Amino acid sequence: MSKDKYATEDPRMKEARSALEGGFWLLVVATYLIISFVFRIWHFSWIIFIIAAAIQQIVRAIYLYKLPSPPTEEDRNES
Amino acid sequence: MNHKSIALSAIIVWSIVAILFTGIFIYFLVGRPSRFSLMSKRFDTETIIEKKTLDSSDIHSLDIDWDAGQIQILPSTGQDIIITQSSYYQVEPFQSSIQGDILEIHQTDSGFYIFPFSRFHSSNITIEVPPMYLETLQLSLTSGSCNGNDLAAEHLYVSITSGRVTLNGRFQNITSELTSGNVSIETNNLPDNLFVEMTSGDMALKIPDNDGFQVKLDKTSGKFQSDFDFLVNPEQEDIYIYKSTSSRKYSVDMTSGHFELRKLQPSHSKAKSNTVIKSRLIEIGYDRNGNKLPPPLLFPWQKTK
Numbered sequence: 001m002s003k004d005k006y007a008t009e010d011p012r013m014k015e016a017r018s019a020l021e022g023g024f025w026l027l028v029v030a031t032y033l034i035i036s037f038v039f040r041i042w043h044f045s046w047i048i049f050i051i052a053a054a055i056q057q058i059v060r061a062i063y064l065y066k067l068p069s070p071p072t073e074e075d076r077n078e079s
Numbered sequence: 080m081n082h083k084s085i086a087l088s089a090i091i092v093w094s095i096v097a098i099l100f101t102g103i104f105i106y107f108l109v110g111r112p113s114r115f116s117l118m119s120k121r122f123d124t125e126t127i128i129e130k131k132t133l134d135s136s137d138i139h140s141l142d143i144d145w146d147a148g149q150i151q152i153l154p155s156t157g158q159d160i161i162i163t164q165s166s167y168y169q170v171e172p173f174q175s176s177i178q179g180d181i182l183e184i185h186q187t188d189s190g191f192y193i194f195p196f197s198r199f200h201s202s203n204i205t206i207e208v209p210p211m212y213l214e215t216l217q218l219s220l221t222s223g224s225c226n227g228n229d230l231a232a233e234h235l236y237v238s239i240t241s242g243r244v245t246l247n248g249r250f251q252n253i254t255s256e257l258t259s260g261n262v263s264i265e266t267n268n269l270p271d272n273l274f275v276e277m278t279s280g281d282m283a284l285k286i287p288d289n290d291g292f293q294v295k296l297d298k299t300s301g302k303f304q305s306d307f308d309f310l311v312n313p314e315q316e317d318i319y320i321y322k323s324t325s326s327r328k329y330s331v332d333m334t335s336g337h338f339e340l341r342k343l344q345p346s347h348s349k350a351k352s353n354t355v356i357k358s359r360l361i362e363i364g365y366d367r368n369g370n371k372l373p374p375p376l377l378f379p380w381q382k383t384k
Contacts, residue, residue, distance in 0.1 A: 044107040047100050054097035058090055065086035 129172035152227035155207035166202035
């Protein structure tokens, strides 16, 4: 395993993640507007944005959790 | 601490945040509405919230302060002032008090809210006033609208941040302050004094043709239009003189916006009186043409039994 793999994210993965996040926030804004206009709940519908931000951070953390650990000093010495 | 434990901590922290705010959101959405909850109950149709009847004999002035909703000032047949507040929401009843000979009517805050859009819960008010010559009629609107027909007042004060005010009748002195919005006033007599201060918005004033007056227009920007054939002194371009240098001096101070000064057509007052009769027939839950208004969209649990 090369050291670069752990230091930087694959550019294609980064682009895919960015596109996914863009779509997610577009969906959040659309949901906020639809719910607020239809049910007239402007005074608390903004909470949707906090929930969405939390969901985004959870997904990011899960993604980070699943990434392989960087090599330790021992791993480097063995290689 | 490796990246996995940091990620795990982040998952836990953000999950708590998500659960907490989802809980708050659901509580607001389905929480039992009561005076102490954060949500107002919604009715299927526009419902009367409060109705008050006051003896008009000691009242010579009206001071109305309304934030959101429609105000209707109608002539009544009896000697009492009847105030009816209605809304689609269970809002707080309005407050009224008599200070000397002034009847003050204020919209009350509809409970505790957590965002400026809270005043979306508007309520409408109908004030039935017996035929009387008011000393002062003062209207302060943040938003919403006000309609008044066949009114008579020595002093008319209109102050609006936004919204729409439409009044007609007889007004001897007119003061109007607009931040924005739309004000339309028709007076059957020529006012002695007129003071208009506009930051923005539209104002239309209709007065009868007369023997003369002059307007001092202090305009930064905006538009001034009139039916009257004004004479303008080249040395004093902000003074508009109609017919003669009368003692009636009107003042218009515009930062921006649109001000119209029009001649009141003689047939106009008759047409307006028909509107009065028609508007008195409006019932709660019906529009001006008598058609039933559709109820607002509701969640099943928000419908009243």
